[in-house]
Amino acid sequence: MPLVVRPSRIHSIGVFTNMPIRKGERIVEYAGPRITPEEADRLYDGAPRTYLYGLGDGKTIIDGEGLGAYLNHSCDPNCEIEEIGNRAWIFARRDIAAGEELMWDYNLYDDDSPAPCHCGSPKCRGTMYSREWMAKMRRKAREKKAKAKAGSDHRGSAF
Ligand SMILES: C[S@@+](CC[C@H](N)C(=O)[O-])C[C@H]1O[C@@H](n2cnc3c(N)ncnc32)[C@H](O)[C@@H]1O
Ligand SMILES: [Zn+2]
Numbered sequence: 001m002p003l004v005v006r007p008s009r010i011h012s013i014g015v016f017t018n019m020p021i022r023k024g025e026r027i028v029e030y031a032g033p034r035i036t037p038e039e040a041d042r043l044y045d046g047a048p049r050t051y052l053y054g055l056g057d058g059k060t061i062i063d064g065e066g067l068g069a070y071l072n073h074s075c076d077p078n079c080e081i082e083e084i085g086n087r088a089w090i091f092a093r094r095d096i097a098a099g100e101e102l103m104w105d106y107n108l109y110d111d112d113s114p115a116p117c118h119c120g121s122p123k124c125r126g127t128m129y130s131r132e133w134m135a136k137m138r139r140k141a142r143e144k145k146a147k148a149k150a151g152s153d154h155r156g157s158a159f
Pocket of ligand 2: 076120
């Protein structure tokens, strides 16, 4: 597959195709050594840029290297990632024209550091976190606020 890495308007560098790609085509592997979530936290906590993909088994992280790990995120992506066995592959979600940047939806989770999205799509949700994760974070924040309010109401009535 004739892929090139070059500057991207989304972020730093990204991966582009020199040839048209048909919907459903397998493009490139998200390859790299396997590490545990704990190792990933220890190595990369707070890093501004990471190359990590968590496999669906919940206990394996691919510490990405090679072309597959250089795709940027988009909220309206032309690619998607799919696991086959314990390997992760990038597939085309739609027909892709020569010259287009390849992007997939990272759907980040399990973190609360900011991850603003600059994909520029009209469908941009403003973050690289998944909708489900954002809803969970909002729920947690509401619960925390309610707990704090209950605590202050209780303290108020004691005096
Ligand atoms: C796997 S790297 C992608 C390649 C990266 N552009 C580079 O130059 O190395 C993932 C990192 O790229 C950045 N990134 C990718 N997509 C982005 C987006 N839509 N908005 C903001 N930052 C993005 C984030 O810093 C993220 O941690
Ligand atoms: Zn976006």
